Amino acid sequence: MNEKTLVAQALEKVLGEHLTLEEITNSIERPKVSEHGDLAFPAFPLAKIMRKAPQMIAQDIADQIEASDAYQVQPIGPYVNFFLNKAEISQATLTEIIEKQSHYGDQTIGENRMIPIDLSSPNIAKPMSMGHLRSTVIGNSIALLVEKLGYQPYKINYLGDWGTQFGKLIVGYKKWGSEQAVIENPIKELLRLYVEFHEKAETDPSLEDEGRAWFKKLEDGDEEALHLWKWFREESLKEFQRVYDLLEVTFDSYNGESFYNDKMNKPIELLEEKNLLISDQGADIVDLSKYDLNPALIRKSDGATLYITRDLASALYRKEEYNFDKAVYVVGNEQSIHFKQLKAVLKELGFNWADDIVHVPFGLITKDGKKLSTRKGKIVLLEEVLSEAINLSLGQIEDKNPSLENKEETARQVGVGAVIFHDLKNDRLNNFDFNLEEVVRFEGETGPYVQYTHARSASILRKTNWQPVEGQSYELNDAESWEVIKLLKDFPSVIERAAAKYEPSVIAKYVIDLAQTFNKYYAHTKIVSDDDQQDARLALVYSVKTVLKEGLRLLGVHAPEEM
Numbered sequence: 001m002n003e004k005t006l007v008a009q010a011l012e013k014v015l016g017e018h019l020t021l022e023e024i025t026n027s028i029e030r031p032k033v034s035e036h037g038d039l040a041f042p043a044f045p046l047a048k049i050m051r052k053a054p055q056m057i058a059q060d061i062a063d064q065i066e067a068s069d070a071y072q073v074q075p076i077g078p079y080v081n082f083f084l085n086k087a088e089i090s091q092a093t094l095t096e097i098i099e100k101q102s103h104y105g106d107q108t109i110g111e112n113r114m115i116p117i118d119l120s121s122p123n124i125a126k127p128m129s130m131g132h133l134r135s136t137v138i139g140n141s142i143a144l145l146v147e148k149l150g151y152q153p154y155k156i157n158y159l160g161d162w163g164t165q166f167g168k169l170i171v172g173y174k175k176w177g178s179e180q181a182v183i184e185n186p187i188k189e190l191l192r193l194y195v196e197f198h199e200k201a202e203t204d205p206s207l208e209d210e211g212r213a214w215f216k217k218l219e220d221g222d223e224e225a226l227h228l229w230k231w232f233r234e235e236s237l238k239e240f241q242r243v244y245d246l247l248e249v250t251f252d253s254y255n256g257e258s259f260y261n262d263k264m265n266k267p268i269e270l271l272e273e274k275n276l277l278i279s280d281q282g283a284d285i286v287d288l289s290k291y292d293l294n295p296a297l298i299r300k301s302d303g304a305t306l307y308i309t310r311d312l313a314s315a316l317y318r319k320e321e322y323n324f325d326k327a328v329y330v331v332g333n334e335q336s337i338h339f340k341q342l343k344a345v346l347k348e349l350g351f352n353w354a355d356d357i358v359h360v361p362f363g364l365i366t367k368d369g370k371k372l373s374t375r376k377g378k379i380v381l382l383e384e385v386l387s388e389a390i391n392l393s394l395g396q397i398e399d400k401n402p403s404l405e406n407k408e409e410t411a412r413q414v415g416v417g418a419v420i421f422h423d424l425k426n427d428r429l430n431n432f433d434f435n436l437e438e439v440v441r442f443e444g445e446t447g448p449y450v451q452y453t454h455a456r457s458a459s460i461l462r463k464t465n466w467q468p469v470e471g472q473s474y475e476l477n478d479a480e481s482w483e484v485i486k487l488l489k490d491f492p493s494v495i496e497r498a499a500a501k502y503e504p505s506v507i508a509k510y511v512i513d514l515a516q517t518f519n520k521y522y523a524h525t526k527i528v529s530d531d532d533q534q535d536a537r538l539a540l541v542y543s544v545k546t547v548l549k550e551g552l553r554l555l556g557v558h559a560p561e562e563m
């Protein structure tokens with residue numbers, strides 16, 4: 001049983017006639033300063049009922065509470081404060097972590113039910129943007145989090161590999177492109193053709209018609225169109241793969257928009273059956289006014305389907321294929337309306353599981369305050385950011401630890417870790433301005449700082465050659481270690497909170513907090529000194545190392561043993 005429940009039950013014995021156990025539990029607070037103990041019950045809400053000053057009520061309650069080994073009670077002002085038994089909790093917490101290792105915090109509540117996660121999903125023939133990086137790393141972390149809770153994540157890279165832009169690209173390629181140039185530098189060249197198409201189309205609108213015609217050919221299975229499209233797709237994927245390899249993110253499926261080209265009839269037939277399609281100037285729409293949303297455009301007047309039509313088909317497919325518990329879509333906040341419409345159309349179709357579709361939005365990355373736009377060629381190339389970060393960390397390692405073996409690999413883990421951590425440490429909905437120096441900073445609240453703390457604890461354990469032995473006493477009762485132990489004890493509930501909110505930043509903030517608290521402890525305490533608490537202190541170091549490593553893993557970041 002956790003301590004809060006224990007304390008609440010003790011309070012209920014005294015206050016049962018005035019408050020329910022639930023009310024008591026909900027009002028218990030965690031004091032901000034450690035002099036006020038570990039848990040506190042505010043007495044002032046009782047002043048009215050009891051017609052007494054809150055200080056006196058607190059005193060009365062404290063006097064009446066049954067004595068326990070688990071805590072000491074002390075009234076402080078209008079609060080009843082509880083000081084938990086540090087030695088007991090330290091023994092229990094450290095024993096549990098040492099026993100469970102990386103499985104500390106694992107749960108089974110997911111019962112293996114599936115959670116498909118739509119993540120990354122870049123668009124073919126365009127560079128992967130910082131937005132796609134965000135989706136990739138947030139989605140990857142969410143997959144690891146739900147897996148930790150016992151669900152089965154299924155990562156889907158829903159590639160943007162279909163739509164009128166491919167008609168435009170074919171036109172651009174045939175008019176101004178060359179095979180050689182595409183082979184040498186696929187995405188750069190395809191982007192150049194795309195940008196050129198839009199520039200030229202401004203003065204020559206007939207290009208747009210040509211583009212549409214080629215997309216129509218593609219949809220109808222024209223051999224030349226299909227061949228070019230496949231080639232563009234493969235070459236683009238090869239380039240994306242380089243980034244995924246650096247990030248070490250894998251996918252269970254690359255079924256993108258094109259996969260649904262032959263599965264569009266299903267949503268359209270269902271909509272027709274329910275008389276939900278309304279003809280509007282030749283196009284077909286679904287009225288969503290009762291949801292306070294604009295109508296969803298399902299089919300254009302020329303018969304072409306749209307982004308939302310493909311998402312309807314893919315949602316139906318995912319429900320059928322995976323019978324999901326939740327279907328998660330990690331996509332930028334600017335697509336919120338789209339996902340509201342998607343859910344509303346599914347609701348209209350009578351699918352109650354529409355409520356299990358979860359759009360997990362995230363904020364925009366800007367550059368000098370401005371939006372990054374592919375069309376205008378204004379982009380930050382992800383691969384360059386990653387290799388810059390790796391180079392900088394290699395420089396640091398060569399400075400600080402020139403004899404380290406495996407420098408290159410450690411530099412990769414630290415550089416890439418820095419980029420991922422930078423992205424995950426803020427609430428995902430926050431917008432932020434991209435700044436390379438900021439991303440590769442190694443001090444302060446950064447990934448490398450946490451990695452460094454992990455490596456430091458590894459080094460202490462290496463030097464002392466410490467191994468856990470069954471039956472060791474892990475009882476610590478000093479104020480410094482207590483701050484660390486409380487955090488270690490919290491880890492399982494932190495994971496739950498992060499998963500429930502689909503918010504990896506909860507984990508990132510936690511590992512920063514744990515690293516800082518441990519470093520403070522380390523500065524104040526002589527860990528290696530031959531007394532009867534040395535084993536317990538080393539068990540604490542061992543546990544901090546274990547939890548930091550597991551926390552970083554849940555973010556998709558490595559924890560090197562040395563750096």
Ligand SMILES: NC(=[NH2+])NCCC[C@H](N)C(=O)O
Pocket residue numbers: 118121122123158159160311329331
């Ligand atoms: N099922 C989805 N709509 N997933 C998100 C796709 C993201 C889209 N390719 C984009 O880059 O904006």
